[in-house]
Amino acid sequence: MTRFFAAVLLSALLACAGAGTISGGRAPQQSGSGRPTFYRDVLPILQTHCQACHRDGGIAPIPFETYERVARKAGAIADAVTSGKMPPWFADRNIGKFANDPSLSDQEISTLADWSDADAPAGDPHDAPPPRAWAGGWNIPEPEDVVKMPGPVSIPAQGEIEYTYEIIPTGFKADKWVQMSQVRPSSPQYVHHAVVYIRPPDSKWLRGAPVGVPFTASTLKSKKDKHDANWTDSDVLLVYAPGSSPDSWPATMAKFIPAGSDLVFQIHYTTNGRAGSDQSSIGLIFAKSPPPQRVLTLQLTNDSFAIPPGADDYRVEVHGSLPNDATLLSFFPHMHLRGKRFEYNIAHKDGGVETLLRVNYHFHWQMSYRLADPRPLKAGTVLQAVAWFDNSTKNEHNPDPNRTVRWGDQTTDEMMVGFFDVAVPANIDKTQFFIRPNAMHDHTH
Numbered sequence: 161m162t163r164f165f166a167a168v169l170l171s172a173l174l175a176c177a178g179a180g181t182i183s184g185g186r187a188p189q190q191s192g193s194g195r196p197t198f199y200r201d202v203l204p205i206l207q208t209h210c211q212a213c214h215r216d217g218g219i220a221p222i223p224f225e226t227y228e229r230v231a232r233k234a235g236a237i238a239d240a241v242t243s244g245k246m247p248p249w250f251a252d253r254n255i256g257k258f259a260n261d262p263s264l265s266d267q268e269i270s271t272l273a274d275w276s277d278a279d280a281p282a283g284d285p286h287d288a289p290p291p292r293a294w295a296g297g298w299n300i301p302e303p304e305d306v307v308k309m310p311g312p313v314s315i316p317a318q319g320e321i322e323y324t325y326e327i328i329p330t331g332f333k334a335d336k337w338v339q340m341s342q343v344r345p346s347s348p349q350y351v352h353h354a355v356v357y358i359r360p361p362d363s364k365w366l367r368g369a370p371v372g373v374p375f376t377a378s379t380l381k382s383k384k385d386k387h388d389a390n391w392t393d394s395d396v397l398l399v400y401a402p403g404s405s406p407d408s409w410p411a412t413m414a415k416f417i418p419a420g421s422d423l424v425f426q427i428h429y430t431t432n433g434r435a436g437s438d439q440s441s442i443g444l445i446f447a448k449s450p451p452p453q454r455v456l457t458l459q460l461t462n463d464s465f466a467i468p469p470g471a472d473d474y475r476v477e478v479h480g481s482l483p484n485d486a487t488l489l490s491f492f493p494h495m496h497l498r499g500k501r502f503e504y505n506i507a508h509k510d511g512g513v514e515t516l517l518r519v520n521y522h523f524h525w526q527m528s529y530r531l532a533d534p535r536p537l538k539a540g541t542v543l544q545a546v547a548w549f550d551n552s553t554k555n556e557h558n559p560d561p562n563r564t565v566r567w568g569d570q571t572t573d574e575m576m577v578g579f580f581d582v583a584v585p586a587n588i589d590k591t592q593f594f595i596r597p598n599a600m601h602d603h604t605h
């Protein structure tokens with residue numbers, strides 16, 4: 161079955177923060193003075209490539225900010241970067257170029273390895289670059305507005321948890337264009353994913369559901385609301401998953417939140433043996449003036465597969481054609497514990513297949529991949545997503561290799577979703593984007 165409908169995605173740039181390549185640090189100056197030092201050569205690399213996660217209050221275990229903390233980990237850092245384990249990045253390097261690729265150059269890798277080999281010399285603190293400014297726990301600059309769940313959601317110690325929803329009114333009196341945004345769980349260790357949807361005032365989505373309190377689909381009274389909880393064509397403001405970075409759009413485009421909209425959080429909490437709570441929020445920075453283009457999040461989804469027990473490379477495909485011209489911006493593949501590989505392709509008319517992204521999937525790291533060169537596509541272009549699953553014992557994350565696995569919410573079930581972001585003219589919303597010019601002709605005549 162093929163679907164190509166509007167819904168989610170996040171994507172994330174890291175122009176000014178996040179795990180991306182950010183200029184600002186000084187280039188390592190190894191030549192001339194021999195061995196690298198912490199302040200002159202190592203710290204700039206850590207600021208640019210590691211501190212988005214490795215800083216006080218960041219998602220990684222050890223902050224890489226002071227000489228004392230970093231020097232103790234010099235060996236582990238050298239191992240992590242020479243093995244390619246850090247910074248985390250899962251795209252096949254031979255395919256495509258991505259603006260948020262945080263990978264180190266060969267020279268940066270040898271700087272860190274040489275520094276460790278030389279017993280991690282400090283060097284002269286006067287050589288240090290200015291510290292990178294982080295706005296509290298944010299990887300974007302200080303947000304202009306923060307929409308936060310009104311109260312904490314309790315998470316039990318054990319068991320599977322149904323998706324948690326919470327509808328939060330924005331109170332926006334005027335239309336808003338969102339230039340940057342970041343989802344921040346207060347307890348990221350429980351959050352497998354969070355999707356923040358935009359519910360405009362005229363949307364009929366989940367109107368029977370409570371506002372300002374957490375709920376799950378099974379507690380809703382109406383059959384329609386129960387069903388709708390899982391399928392919406394509301395646009396997505398942002399998707400969060402471990403390792404994902406904030407959204408930050410170029411000045412010519414932004415996400416649109418109509419006046420009077422609600423934000424709807426959908427959070428998949430997972431248990432870890434200890435009970436706790438989470439109160440997630442989203443930080444927003446608005447465009448200075450309305451941009452010429454609007455960003456929409458779309459998805460290619462196949463929800464009708466059955467992965468046989470023990471299959472170690474099971475292929476699931478879906479394709480769809482673009483209803484109108486659009487500029488392709490970024491990708492966010494989503495699978496669960498049996499995910500192995502994910503590809504986005506353009507299927508050309510002559511039968512050729514052009515691969516835009518191939519991800520060697522890792523369940524613990526769900527990331528967005530933002531094209532370094534956004535790709536203008538014509539209406540009718542066929543986009544294809546292909547996923548491979550490993551349901552064998554070779555997959556260390558596989559909870560049960562003896563089961564036929566189908567679509568489902570829980571991580572022990574599977575999903576096959578290829579989210580992607582496109583830019584379209586600012587006056588086009590998701591519904592309008594899906595009206596095919598031919599269909600319109602048919603209706604009017």
Ligand code: HEC
Nearest residue numbers: 179209210212213219220221236237240241246247248403
């Ligand atoms: C997107 C977030 C992110 C970025 C960027 C990142 N890390 Fe990490 N790093 C983590 C997380 C989370 C862990 C702990 C979980 C794990 O090991 O997978 C970790 C673990 C590590 C460890 C293992 C710590 C130990 O227990 O010894 C090292 C070393 C490390 N990172 C080095 C780096 C270096 C060096 C960079 C930059 C070149 C970097 N990381 C960039 C998130 C990140």
